[in-house]
Amino acid sequence: MLLPKFEYHEPTTLEEALHLLSELGGNAKVLAGGTDLLVRMKLNIDKPTHVISIARIPGLDAIVPRDKHGVTVGAGVSAAALSRHELMMDRFTPLALAAGRLGAPMIRNRATIGGNLVNGRPAADLSPACMVLNAKVKLKSATAEKEVSVNEFFRGPGDTAIEPNELMVSINVETPAPWSGGSYIKLGARKTLEISMVNVAALLTLKSADGPIADARIAFGAVAPTPVRAYGAEEFLVGKEPSDEVFQQAGEIGVGLCSPITDHRGTMEYRCMMIEVLTKRALKQALERAKSWKP
Ligand SMILES: Cc1cc2nc3c(=O)[nH]c(=O)nc-3n(C[C@H](O)[C@H](O)[C@H](O)COP(=O)(O)OP(=O)(O)OC[C@H]3O[C@@H](n4cnc5c(N)ncnc54)[C@H](O)[C@@H]3O)c2cc1C
Numbered sequence: 001m002l003l004p005k006f007e008y009h010e011p012t013t014l015e016e017a018l019h020l021l022s023e024l025g026g027n028a029k030v031l032a033g034g035t036d037l038l039v040r041m042k043l044n045i046d047k048p049t050h051v052i053s054i055a056r057i058p059g060l061d062a063i064v065p066r067d068k069h070g071v072t073v074g075a076g077v078s079a080a081a082l083s084r085h086e087l088m089m090d091r092f093t094p095l096a097l098a099a100g101r102l103g104a105p106m107i108r109n110r111a112t113i114g115g116n117l118v119n120g121r122p123a124a125d126l127s128p129a130c131m132v133l134n135a136k137v138k139l140k141s142a143t144a145e146k147e148v149s150v151n152e153f154f155r156g157p158g159d160t161a162i163e164p165n166e167l168m169v170s171i172n173v174e175t176p177a178p179w180s181g182g183s184y185i186k187l188g189a190r191k192t193l194e195i196s197m198v199n200v201a202a203l204l205t206l207k208s209a210d211g212p213i214a215d216a217r218i219a220f221g222a223v224a225p226t227p228v229r230a231y232g233a234e235e236f237l238v239g240k241e242p243s244d245e246v247f248q249q250a251g252e253i254g255v256g257l258c259s260p261i262t263d264h265r266g267t268m269e270y271r272c273m274m275i276e277v278l279t280k281r282a283l284k285q286a287l288e289r290a291k292s293w294k295p
Helices: 014-027 037-042 079-084 086-091 093-101 105-110 113-119 126-132 231-237 244-256 268-291
Strands: 007-009 028-031 050-053 063-066 070-074 136-140 145-149 154-156 167-174 180-187 198-206 213-221
Touching: 014 028, 014 050, 014 167, 028 037, 063 086, 070 086, 079 086, 079 093, 079 105, 079 113, 086 093, 093 126, 093 180, 093 198, 113 126, 113 167, 126 180, 126 198, 126 213, 180 268, 198 268, 213 231, 213 244, 213 268, 231 244, 244 268
Parallel strands: 007 050, 028 050
Antiparallel strands: 063 070, 070 167, 136 145, 136 167, 180 198, 198 213
16 A cells, blocks of 8 residues: 655754644644554545654653653653653553553554554553543644643544644653552453553552552543543542452442443453453552552
8 A cells, every 4th residue: 555645844843843734734744653644644544735754853752850740751752762761660650551562562663652642542552541640741833832631632533632733742741649559451352463452541649558548540441432531430449448349349430431332352341341350450550569669
């Protein structure tokens, strides 16, 4: 399958890229790793007449810690870089783990976090992980800049809050509180090169090493038209002593917050069962990491 004809742009500054986007608007598409865009262009789903590569814009591929308060991840950071980054694994575990499960090594070397989020697929790996970290995406146009919570970014399959004249520049993530631990579990028919049948990200914060739950965050992928934050299950957990029983109940509440479909990857019933099982498992893993939190 050949790519259709288009005009290729390779800006070397952010300003140049934003100027091109404002001029070309809906006729242009941003090219990051190309693992989604080029496939869609070959299939004639996306038909941009202009393609704007962001590969030569300095800084978009950087992971920059902001004191102890958080980290700014450039939209052009690859899944491979996220999965290998020591700070990301230590403090932002769900995102590093999710990045390590995306596709296969060749895809992870190209696929970017910005592309994964802007793509807006319900089964994407990085979206639930960003959601439990309360990440905010920075969107820039030639004339304005805004930050949108990733929890409000997804509107439907392939539909997000980004406008055609905007570029996602970075993803800002606050450092989780002391005694926090996170996890990410992906269920697919295969261990690699597989889109999720169900995925679950969790972040648990304890009051102390063996204290009750101070905060809980859970998000699901592939179980609704957008990734879903399980607020009801989170509220249920806060203030409780962590145990298999409360984690099981959180999973049961989680099922009620989803509306999975039956498709070639799995039935609605199986997905519901797996939400329950994987929520419990993800919370147990998050608990173990929270207990061994180090300053
Ligand atoms: C074989 C294969 C396996 C895959 N497996 C998985 C998987 O397991 N899990 C998963 O989640 N995904 C998977 N994907 C999908 C894809 O790899 C990811 O969604 C990837 O993160 C997309 O990033 P990219 O940099 O390649 O995006 P691109 O293809 O470059 O772009 C994707 C979309 O986002 C837009 N875009 C990109 N960056 C920006 C930006 N900074 N600002 C504004 N718009 C932007 C583009 O215009 C385009 O519309 C797979 C794809 C392939 C081909």
